[in-house]
Amino acid sequence: MRTTSAWILGKASQNNPIVQKQVLGLGGLKKLMKMVKSSFLEEATKALYAVSALIRNNLDGQVLFYAEAGDLMLQDIQSNSSIDTTLCKKSVFLVADLVEFQLETRNNAELPFSAIVSS
Numbered sequence: 001m002r003t004t005s006a007w008i009l010g011k012a013s014q015n016n017p018i019v020q021k022q023v024l025g026l027g028g029l030k031k032l033m034k035m036v037k038s039s040f041l042e043e044a045t046k047a048l049y050a051v052s053a054l055i056r057n058n059l060d061g062q063v064l065f066y067a068e069a070g071d072l073m074l075q076d077i078q079s080n081s082s083i084d085t086t087l088c089k090k091s092v093f094l095v096a097d098l099v100e101f102q103l104e105t106r107n108n109a110e111l112p113f114s115a116i117v118s119s
Contacts, residue, residue, distance in 0.1 A: 003043045006035055010050035020058050029054055029064050033073060041084050048077075048087060052094045057101060 009028060012019045023029070032054070035047035051070070055061035065071075077083055077091040 002035060003040075003046045006032060006043065006046035006050045010046065010053040013050065013053040015057075017058065020054055020061055023054055024058075024061055024064060029061065030068055033065075033068055033070060036073060036077075041087065045084075045087055045090060048090050048094070052090070052097065055094075056097050059105075062098065062101070 009023055009032070013023055029051065032047045032050045036044050036051060038044045038047065051065070055065045055070075074091045074095055077087055078095075
């Protein structure tokens, strides 16, 4: 049930700012980020998919993501050798999306991660 719910949220949120705003407003990102840490691979993978869909090209979502230590979550996934490669690949794609977004909007001083990258 949780896996299917994460997948549905991810599908509905893709490139849909209205749904992204609603899901973020209801606290969905925090719950999905907890699900990413699940020991069940399918649940973790679908939750990361939904997290990615929620924050992709969405500044408000990215602010919440970093506020909830999303950068550390991705770092943990990539540094843990026991994590499945599927989850690692999805986390790398998310990092690439975040970097691309930053490069496209690099003149915007409001980005939540500008201070991290420029340090």
